[in-house]
Amino acid sequence: xxxxxxxxxxxxxxxxxxxxxxxxxxxxxxxxxxxxxxxxxxxxxxxxxxxxxxxxxxxxxxxxxxxxxxxxxxxxxxxxxxxxxxxxxxxxxxxxxxxxxxxxxxxxxxxxxxxxxxxxxxxxxxxxxxxxxxxxxxxxxxxxxxxxxxxxxxxxxxxxxxxxxxxxx
Amino acid sequence: xxxxxxxxxxxxxxxxxxxxxxxxxxxxxxxxxxxxxxxxxxxxxxxxxxxxxxxxxxxxxxxxxxxxxxxxxxx
Numbered sequence: 001x002x003x004x005x006x007x008x009x010x011x012x013x014x015x016x017x018x019x020x021x022x023x024x025x026x027x028x029x030x031x032x033x034x035x036x037x038x039x040x041x042x043x044x045x046x047x048x049x050x051x052x053x054x055x056x057x058x059x060x061x062x063x064x065x066x067x068x069x070x071x072x073x074x075x076x077x078x079x080x081x082x083x084x085x086x087x088x089x090x091x092x093x094x095x096x097x098x099x100x101x102x103x104x105x106x107x108x109x110x111x112x113x114x115x116x117x118x119x120x121x122x123x124x125x126x127x128x129x130x131x132x133x134x135x136x137x138x139x140x141x142x143x144x145x146x147x148x149x150x151x152x153x154x155x156x157x158x159x160x161x162x163x164x165x166x167x168x169x
Numbered sequence: 170x171x172x173x174x175x176x177x178x179x180x181x182x183x184x185x186x187x188x189x190x191x192x193x194x195x196x197x198x199x200x201x202x203x204x205x206x207x208x209x210x211x212x213x214x215x216x217x218x219x220x221x222x223x224x225x226x227x228x229x230x231x232x233x234x235x236x237x238x239x240x241x242x243x244x
Contacts, residue, residue, distance in 0.1 A: 017180070024173040025231045060230055068230055071223035078220065079180040 001035045007046040007088065010080070014051060014090055017079050021072065022053065022061075029055030036099045037091035048089040052096060061094045066101075066129070069094050102135050109139040112161050117145040122162035127152070133159050170199050170239055173231060177224055182209035198238030201228070205243075214243060 003011045015031045022029050030053075037050025053061060062069050073092035081087060093099055116123050125136065136159045137148050148161050171192040179185040187206035192199060205213055214221050225241050232239040 020176065021173070021227070024176060025227060026234050027230070060233065063226070063230070068226055071226035074219070074223045075177055075181075075227070079177065082181055 001033070001038065003033060003038070003049070004040070004045055007049060010046075010084055010086060010088055011049050011051075013084060014049065014076060014080050017083075018051060018053070018072070018076055018092070021076070027055070027058070027061060029053050029058060029061075034091070034093050034096075034099070036102070037093065046088060048091060050091045050093060052093045052099075054095065058094050062097050066097070069097070070129070098131075101132070105132060105135045106139040109136045109161070113140055113143055113146045116161045116163055120163050122160050124151075125159045125161070127156050127158045130157075133157065136161075170201055170228060170231065173227065174201055174203055174224060174241065177227075178203060178205060178213055181220070182206065182212050184209055198240065199232070200240045200242065202242050202244050210243070 011033065018031050019029075022031075032052050032054055034050030034052035037048060039047045041047045060068070061072070063071075069092060073090065076092060077090050080090060091098070112123050112125070128136070133150055137150075140146060140148050140161065145164055146161050147164055148159050150157050150159055152158050171190040174190050175188060178188045178190070182188060182205050184206040187204075187209065189204045191202040191204075193202075194200075203213065212220070213224075215223075221241065221243060228239045228241055
């Protein structure tokens with residue numbers, strides 16, 4: 001996959017900043033394009049750019065519930081916005097952790113949807129980050145029998161999967 | 170430790186030249202005191218301290234590798 005010309009500079013700058021940050025954290029690693037999180041729009045421009053940090057022993061960079069990874073992503077977006085005056089979402093992954101988590105979440109979402117469909121009662125998932133909730137919402141967006149919504153505030157916000165029609169008895 | 174904070178802070182403020190970090194080490198670990206231009210304070214603290222918190226998270230990783238503790242104070 002090739003990054004479109006217009007976004008190449010953003011990608012290169014993001015990679016430079018991220019590699020510099022990692023070096024300063026004494027965790028030298030390489031940063032590569034992550035195809036899973038690089039999304040092209042209808043005109044072929046990048047709507048989001050995914051970066052994957054590759055190296056040895058990077059668990060420390062993921063952190064509890066991905067907290068360190070989120071901090072890296074948050075700061076990188078800020079630093080990049082200052083430098084490039086652009087607002088393309090940047091997604092930072094470490095060793096494909098986020099990608100695997102997304103795949104797992106999609107499977108889980110579909111399994112739970114099946115359960116909700118047969119039992120006809122809503123199911124509330126564990127609290128998740130905005131990004132993870134989005135994955136679940138998107139995975140079930142076109143589901144014929146269930147719909148999803150988020151409830152709760154802040155750290156405790158969670159997805160509810162509910163049947164679309166309430167059966168009349 | 171101080172280079173990491175300097176690099177991040179300089180990249181997000183309006184007045185990079187006004188960024189200064191003072192590093193002190195004592196028996197409890199390392200204390201970093203970050204000063205920026207008055208108008209930039211909000212830019213390094215962030216909504217509900219989010220930016221300061223993210224910087225502390227990265228510092229903690231680096232400190233853990235060096236088997237020490239680090240505190241970040243914004244003056």
